Amino acid sequence: MDKRMETKWPERISYGLSDAADNLVFQVMTTYLLFFYTDVYGLKPGAVAILFVVARIADTLESLLIGLMIDRTHSRFGKSRPFFLWYALPYVVFAVLTFITPDFSETGKLVWAYATYLGLGFFYTAVNVPITSVLPTMTQNERELTLLGVIRQFCGSSVQIVVAVFTLPLVAFFGQGNQKMGFLLTIIAFGIISLILILNTFFHIRERHTIKEISHQPLKKVMQMLWRNKQWLIISVVIFLYWLVTSIKNQTTIYYFKYVLHDEGLVPWANSFTLAALIGVLLIMHLTSSRSKKKTMQIGIILAFGGQCILSIGVYSGLLPVLFGGILFNSIGHGIIVGLVSIMIADTIRYGMAMGIQAEGVLASTDDFGVNLGLGFGGLVTAGLFHVAGYLPNHAQNTATLHMININYVWLPLIIYIMMMAVLHFYDEEKMQHAIKNKHVAN
Template identity: 40%
Template sequence: MDIPHITAKPQKMANQVGWWERISYAGSDFACNLSFGLIGSYLMYFYTDAFGISAAAVGTLFLVARIVDAFDGPFWGIMIDHTHTKWGKSRPYFLWFAIPYAIFCALVFTTPNLSVGGKLVWAYITYIGVDILYSAVNIPITSILPNLTSNPHERVTLSTVRQFFGTAGGTIVSVSALPMVEAFGHGNEQKGFFWTGIILAVIGALILLNTFANTRERVQTKSSQQALPIKQSLKALKKNWPWAVIIFINFIYWMGMQTRNQVTVYFFKYNMNAAWLTSIMLGLQLFALITVAVTPWCSQKFGKRNTMLTGMLVAILGQLIMYAGSKMMSVEVIIAANIIVNLGTGLVSGLIAVMLADAVDYGEWKNGVRAEGIVTSFSSFSAKFGMGIGGAITGALLSAGGYVANHSQSASALQAISTNYIWVPLIGFLLSAVALMFYKVDSIEDQMLADLTAKHARENQTH
């Protein structure tokens, strides 16, 4: 069934996003971070220390999964561009895939009694499965944004609320995961991770269904109501430099963040001899909410590019302080460094989705093609590819350093852990800051939106 055509006062209607809808939209990222956050932060540890798979094998698995992402991310984007229902283009994916995604979130932490080879097969099937289904519910979070509103400031508000909830979801799982594993497993980490995975998956599925029920796709154009051939969709990427810059940043930023997050438990268990600090350190992500909350004001006053660039520089400073703290073996300095890093990343994460929405507009403005699905699908692909490369880097460094699960680590293994925790993220932040110097949309945004508003008005009059 085709989407009903909207004609009356398109600009005014595009701005009507109430608070309940904002919260329902933001809940989608809360749900994804609640369930996938457990996977991103603890799956490598679960595989090596609970399920009995080597670090090198896990690193290879993460890399293979990213090769799959080279196809599944664009696939979902193309599917969205070809979807036309009474609910819209992106919104129905929350309904269709919330439950399948939840099922695989539970399966990935299931530990059947298998041989070493059998465990690897099980890990490949369940992890790649949950990865593909994550794209099915996560890509629509970004692709729906340009259709919720055409107002650039409202987009920043929506993305900020989304990031606030997403950060809260990631923080909750970071802080509560290990205590939940202990509570449900009573010392049996396999059992503990299994029940923790099930509970978080069910909660996440219910929240995604709420997102479907309480969001609306308002921004409709003549082109957005037609199925776009793949060749036509790809035209939206032609000379779309804002898109290229943000996709690169999304890749390199999440590569660094993934190595940092997944090795946190190793760093405090082995380098600091204080595993109990892991949940506390991950819980310091709450400080990101402070800068997330001020992101709309900062981006309006200083521009999106400059706001994100400031966040990257603050995160770099935090990583350097963390290096000093690790040399001093000072928990206090490391805590301060983590707070600084999280304050920096709070200015970054929420703006990535906004800048991708701007890239959708830029592609239409520059090339005459509006392809929300294909433009934003590369966001999930680049982020997951970065996370996969980060996982491969972690696995390779741990293996090269001689890491042995549940034993005292050699000096080379401790150095490998430290490199993952401090230097790989720092490099990611630094390269992202350099890439931002090539982002120029802020200076042309007013003209671009004025031209598109006139274009949409003409299309609505003739359609």
């Protein structure tokens, strides 16, 4: 394995900032869009639940489509890199359109939400899948791949925290009591920064390792490779479960503090403890220096589960310091898990190359596929359960709704963490790394 580093720090930082750019908009969408649709724009929770399901179904198909487009791209800029140039502006435009609130009828509002949100989902996929697909083409150095993945996630997690902590204060500042205007001006500010950062990534990164003989294989051969690539299948399920639990927790947070604790102002404080995710991300380089990525991710899941247990004690005892402490430890675990995702996907791409198929677009699309599927089911679970319980926006909630909020905020995440650990058990990292090093896969 080549020990020489192939990238310089300006390129590494520019690569990492691509995830920061996407997350400026993406985290507003995942954390606050359900609240925006129900409590600001006035859509019914049941209608929003259906919208989220439709959008996620569309997004999962789009993930594969974008992956196929990458694998069939012939450009002087490479296969993945041109997508940052082509789709950055449409992504930002649709982000802004999603938070525009025209005074339509109830049906008109729902049609507008479908058109803008589905468009945003497509263009998000177009600028997000290339972040993962380009990674294994930037370097073949094992530690450098891990370093680049850590830098990416550090930048992405930093922005997630910025969005989680400052979105509502910015909405209040820009809106001056008008949440519609506040959300719109906030997303415009985030969108401008996002556009600059995505274009910066395009100009500063390079694709170095594309093997022409195996980089544009027929779809039939690619699908055969996917079926044989068991580690890719397993990590894909883990990614789905991670984003499922993240969606449920993030979307329920504002409802918990607004309707259970009756203090919406605590949301930025609670979200500020997710800063601990950066600790988890930074621990990856140290932990993977002496253990496998699989074992490192298992440590992350254990920490996330333990933090969720502490959070549950805080919820049922009413002790805010305990609840916040649970969020802190849970976030450290989340940082480890999500920081390893793109790195482990890059390993499965290199595993595919060892099989004679370089299909980084399709393989990387599983990252976005898992995000979209997880968010879709998470939105369905959250909005659907609230609808069944009789949730009424901006009113005191009935006992059934308060119970549903606690189930979403406490118990469902605990179950999902156990499922993640069970699935990851079957990930055979040793077999995959042996094949990569020896450039062949035993059938």
